[in-house]
Amino acid sequence: MKKLIATALATALLAGPVAAELKFPSLDYRTGPFAAGGIPFADGYSDYLTLLNERDGGIGGELISNPTCETAYNTEKGVECYEALKEDALVFQPLSTGITYQIIPKASVDEVPIHSMGYGRTSAVNGKVFEWVFNYPTNYWNGASVGVKHMLDLNGGDLSGKKVVLLHFNGAYGKEPIPTLEALSEKHGFEFSTLPIDFPGQEQKSQWLKIRRDKPDYVLFWGWGVMNQVAVQEAANVRYPMENFIGIWWSGSENDVLPAGDGADGYKALQFHNVGSDYPVFDDIQKYVVDAGKAAGAGDQVGTVLYNRGVYAAMLAAEAALTAQKIHGTSKITGAMMRDGMEALDISEARMAELGLPNFGPSFNITCENHGGRGPASISQWDATSKSWSLITDFVDPDEEVVNALITADSEAYAAENNISERCN
Amino acid sequence: MIYREAGDFKTSYQSDAQTFPIRLDRMGYFLTLAIAFFVVPFVINDYWANAIFMPFLIYAIAALGLNILTGYCGQVSLGTGGFMAVGAYACYKLMTSFPEVSILIHILLAGLVTAIVGVLFGLPSLRIKGFYLAVATLAAQFFLVWLFNKVPWFYNNSASGMISSPERTVFGFAVTGANASAAVQYLVCLGFVVILALVARNLTRGAFGRRWMAIRDMDIAAEIIGVNPLKAKLTAFAVSSFYIGISGALFFAVYLGAAEAGDAFGITKSFLVLFMVIIGGLGSIFGSFAGAAFLVVLPVVLKVVGADWLGWPDDLVAHLQLIVVGALIMAFLILEPHGLAQLWRVTKEKLRLWPFPH
Numbered sequence: 001m002k003k004l005i006a007t008a009l010a011t012a013l014l015a016g017p018v019a020a021e022l023k024f025p026s027l028d029y030r031t032g033p034f035a036a037g038g039i040p041f042a043d044g045y046s047d048y049l050t051l052l053n054e055r056d057g058g059i060g061g062e063l064i065s066n067p068t069c070e071t072a073y074n075t076e077k078g079v080e081c082y083e084a085l086k087e088d089a090l091v092f093q094p095l096s097t098g099i100t101y102q103i104i105p106k107a108s109v110d111e112v113p114i115h116s117m118g119y120g121r122t123s124a125v126n127g128k129v130f131e132w133v134f135n136y137p138t139n140y141w142n143g144a145s146v147g148v149k150h151m152l153d154l155n156g157g158d159l160s161g162k163k164v165v166l167l168h169f170n171g172a173y174g175k176e177p178i179p180t181l182e183a184l185s186e187k188h189g190f191e192f193s194t195l196p197i198d199f200p201g202q203e204q205k206s207q208w209l210k211i212r213r214d215k216p217d218y219v220l221f222w223g224w225g226v227m228n229q230v231a232v233q234e235a236a237n238v239r240y241p242m243e244n245f246i247g248i249w250w251s252g253s254e255n256d257v258l259p260a261g262d263g264a265d266g267y268k269a270l271q272f273h274n275v276g277s278d279y280p281v282f283d284d285i286q287k288y289v290v291d292a293g294k295a296a297g298a299g300d301q302v303g304t305v306l307y308n309r310g311v312y313a314a315m316l317a318a319e320a321a322l323t324a325q326k327i328h329g330t331s332k333i334t335g336a337m338m339r340d341g342m343e344a345l346d347i348s349e350a351r352m353a354e355l356g357l358p359n360f361g362p363s364f365n366i367t368c369e370n371h372g373g374r375g376p377a378s379i380s381q382w383d384a385t386s387k388s389w390s391l392i393t394d395f396v397d398p399d400e401e402v403v404n405a406l407i408t409a410d411s412e413a414y415a416a417e418n419n420i421s422e423r424c425n
Numbered sequence: 426m427i428y429r430e431a432g433d434f435k436t437s438y439q440s441d442a443q444t445f446p447i448r449l450d451r452m453g454y455f456l457t458l459a460i461a462f463f464v465v466p467f468v469i470n471d472y473w474a475n476a477i478f479m480p481f482l483i484y485a486i487a488a489l490g491l492n493i494l495t496g497y498c499g500q501v502s503l504g505t506g507g508f509m510a511v512g513a514y515a516c517y518k519l520m521t522s523f524p525e526v527s528i529l530i531h532i533l534l535a536g537l538v539t540a541i542v543g544v545l546f547g548l549p550s551l552r553i554k555g556f557y558l559a560v561a562t563l564a565a566q567f568f569l570v571w572l573f574n575k576v577p578w579f580y581n582n583s584a585s586g587m588i589s590s591p592e593r594t595v596f597g598f599a600v601t602g603a604n605a606s607a608a609v610q611y612l613v614c615l616g617f618v619v620i621l622a623l624v625a626r627n628l629t630r631g632a633f634g635r636r637w638m639a640i641r642d643m644d645i646a647a648e649i650i651g652v653n654p655l656k657a658k659l660t661a662f663a664v665s666s667f668y669i670g671i672s673g674a675l676f677f678a679v680y681l682g683a684a685e686a687g688d689a690f691g692i693t694k695s696f697l698v699l700f701m702v703i704i705g706g707l708g709s710i711f712g713s714f715a716g717a718a719f720l721v722v723l724p725v726v727l728k729v730v731g732a733d734w735l736g737w738p739d740d741l742v743a744h745l746q747l748i749v750v751g752a753l754i755m756a757f758l759i760l761e762p763h764g765l766a767q768l769w770r771v772t773k774e775k776l777r778l779w780p781f782p783h
Contacts (some may be wrong), residue, residue: 030740070739075681075688083472101587102683105603121585170574172585172685179584199687410584417591
C-alpha cells in the first residue's frame with residue numbers, strides 16, 4: 001500500500017504541466033457551504049482563459065494552461081493546493097481571505113504574485129511593503145467606505161445618531177471592515193455595532209432577532225455562500241426594510257437573492273464592476289467556449305454577477321501577462337516577470353472596450369506604491385420582478401483620508417513584525 | 426518462520442519488558458527511525474512535506490493525546506479542536522511576546538498552558554461520564570473557539586483576527602515563517618513525535634497507564650482497589666491536553682503559518698482526530714499513528730488518482746472523497762471495531778505461526 005501511494009504520488013508530481021505554457025492555476029471551490037459563490041467565479045475565470053486559447057491562441061502567442069485544485073474554502077487544503085500548483089505559476093487567486101493570508105509570506109519566497117481581487121489583506125494596497133501581493137481594483141475598506149457614503153447620500157450628508165450594524169462572517173474575511181467602520185463611525189457620528197455569524201452560517205435566527213429588536217437604520221453585510229441566502233431570507237422574514245440592507249460585493253449575486261423570492265426585492269449590494277450579460281465578450285464566450293462544449297462548468301452561469309467577476313479577474317490577469325510580455329520582450333514569462341506586469345498594469349476605458357467589456361469597470365492603473373488602484377465601487381439593487389441586478393449609483397471613490405491612514409498603519413505594523421524594509425524609494 | 430520469538434532469549438527483566446520483544450520488530454522500528462531521520466529529510470520537497478508528512482506527524486501527536494484520554498482512560502472528548510486552538514494561540518502569544526526565546530521552548534510551554542486548560546475542563550469528568558462528558562467537552566470546544574474570536578488580545582488586535590507566525594530559528598535554521606525549508610520543519614515535527622511517542626508508550630505501561638486503564642474498565646472497581654479517580658482522571662486530562670496543545674502549536678506555527686480559530690480549530694477538527702483514534706485503534710500507540718496516516722494520506726491519494734490520473738472533475742472527486750472516507754469509517758466500525766491496530770496485531774499473530782499454523 002505504502003509503495004503504491006508513493007509511486008502514485010511520484011508519478012503525479014513528475015507528470016506536471018507542460019512548462020512551455022503560461023500557467024494560471026485556479027484554487028476553486030465547487031464543494032462545501034460556499035460553493036454557491038465558488039462555482040460561478042471558477043467557471044468565469046476558466047472560461048475566459050479558454051476563450052483566449054480558442055479565439056486568440058493564448059496570450060502573445062503562448063497557450064494558457066489552467067490547472068485547478070479544489071480547496072472547499074478550507075485553509076489546509078488551500079496549502080496543499082498551493083504547494084501542488086506553485087511551480088511555474090504566474091499568479092494565484094485563491095478567492096478566500098484565509099488562504100490569502102496564509103500564502104502572502106510564501107509568495108515572496110516562491111516568487112509567485114498573488115492577486116486577491118476585492119478580498120484578502122486590505123493593507124496589501126501598500127506596494128512599498130507588500131511586493132508580491134495585489135488587490136486591485138478595490139478592497140473591503142473601500143467597500144465599507146462607499147457603503148457609508150451611500151448612507152450619507154440617503155440622509156443628506158448627516159448620519160449622526162443613526163444605528164449601523166455590521167452583520168459579518170466570523171472569520172478573517174468578515175472581520176476586515178471593522179476597523180474602517182469604527183473610524184468612520186467616529187468621523188460621522190453614527191452608532192456602530194457588530195453581529196458575527198459563525199461558519200457556515202445556516203443558522204442566523206438569533207442575529208436577526210437582535211436586528212428585529214434593536215431596529216438599526218442600516219445593516220451592512222459581509223457574508224458568503226450559503227450565509228447570504230439565509231441572511232436575505234431571514235431579513236425578509238423579520239420584514240427588515242430591504243433597501244436599508246447593504247451587502248458587500250460577495251453578498252450580491254443572483255444565487256443569494258433568488259431563494260427569498262419577492263421578499264428580496266430592493267436588497268442592495270456593492271459592486272466593483274458592472275452587472276448583466278450585455279457585453280460583446282459574452283457572445284464570444286458563448287460561441288467559442290460554451291457552444292463548443294469547452295465550458296468549465298455547466299455553462300449556465302454566463303452573465304451572472306459572480307461569473308462576470310471571474311471573467312473580470314481572468315481578464316485582468318491576462319492583461320497583466322500581456323504587459324509583462326511587453327516589458328520583458330519575451331512571450332514566455334515567469335512569476336517574477338508577471339509581478340512586474342501587474343505593477344505596470346494600466347486598464348483604460350478604451351482597452352476595456354477593445355476587450356469586449358465597454359463600461360464594465362472603472363479605469364485604473366497600478367504603481368509600485370499603490371497595488372490597489374483607485375478603489376471606486378457602486379451600489380446595485382435587486383429587482384425581484386425582473387430578477388435582475390442593476391447599478392443605482394455611479395462608481396464612487398472611497399473616503400481616502402480614513403482608508404489610507406488605516407492602510408498605512410496596518411501595513412507598517414506588518415513590515416515591523418516581519419522586518420521588511422520599504423521599497424519604491 | 427522468520428518473524429518469531431524463538432531463539433530471542435530474554436536474560437534480564439529489562440529485555441523481558443521491552444516495547445518490541447521480537448527482534449524483527451525492533452529492527453523494523455530502528456530502520457523506520459533511521460529512514461525518517463537520515464533519508465527523508467534529503468529527498469523531501471515542499472509538496473510532500475506540506476501535503477503528507479507534516480500533517481501526518483502533527484495529527485499523530487494529537488491522536489496520541491486523544492488516545493491517552495479516550496483510549497486509555499475511557500473519557501470521551503470532543504474538545505480536541507478547542508485544545509489545539511489553546512496550544513496555537515498560546516504559542517502565538519509567547520512567540521510574539523518573547524521573540525528571543527527559542528521556538529521549541531515556546532511549543533513546550535504552549536503544551537503546558539493547554540494542560541492547565543485541559544485540567545480545568547476535565548473537572549466535570551469527576552461527576553459525569555460517557556455521553557454527558559462528551560457534551561461537556563463539546564462545550565469546551567465551542568467556548569474556546571468563541572473566546573479566541575472574541576478577545577482581540579489573543580490575536581494582537583490584528584484587523585482580520587488571524588494569527589500568523591513570524592520567522593523563528595533553531596540553531597540558525599528557520600523553523601517558522603516562509604523561509605523555513607521543508608526538511609527543517611519536518612525534522613522539528615519528527616523530533617517532537619518521536620519523543621512524545623516514547624513518553625506516551627512508557628506512561629501507558631507504567632503505574633499511570635494502569636490507573637487510567639483501571640478507570641476505563643470499571644471506575645468503581647478501580648476506586649475500591651485504591652485508584653484515586655480524581656488523580657487518575659485529571660492526570661489523563663493533563664497529559665492528553667499537553668500532547669494536543671503541542672500538536673496545535675506545531676499545526677499553527679510550523680505547518681499552517683497563519684490560522685484563525687473558527688476555521689482551523691473548529692468542531693470538524695475534533696471529529697477528525699476522534700476518527701483517527703477510532704480507526705487507528707483505541708488504547709494503542711501504533712493505532713494513533715495508523716489512524717493519522719490513514720486519514721491524512723487517503724484524501725491525497727484519492728485526489729491524485731481521481732483528479733490527476735483519471736481526469737475527473739475536481740468537485741466530483743471532492744464529493745467522492747467524503748463518500749469513501751465515510752464508508753470506510755462505517756466499514757471499520759462494523760468489521761474491525763478495534764481499528765487498524767487490531768488488524769496489525771492479528772497479522773503479527775498469524776505471521777508468528779506461519780507457515781505452520783497448527
